Amino acid sequence: MTIIKATATQKSDEIRGDGEAERSRIFAEAFGKDQEFFRFYRSMQAYSAAIKPEDTRMLLSPNSQFFRYFQDPNGTAPATPAPADRR
Secondary structure: OHHHHHHHHHHHHHHHHHHHHHHHHHHHHHHHHOHHHHHHHHHHHHHHHHOOOOOOOOOOOOOOHHHHHHHOOOOOOOOOOOOOOOO
């Protein structure tokens, strides 16, 4: 039983590694073809990972680089500094 489990674990690790290598190859190829789309795609992944309705609290200026695709569909608008705190 132990040998069967070890063999299955080894095989699953190999399959996972092959899948991750293929994923990396596809990302590299996509980046080479359209760098701007790849940057946009990675930003969308970052938004999805960072902004969770049930537990996310962030204090960012809406003009920050993090939200560049909300400001400009091409993501090229320069970030504008937040207004100074005037207390």
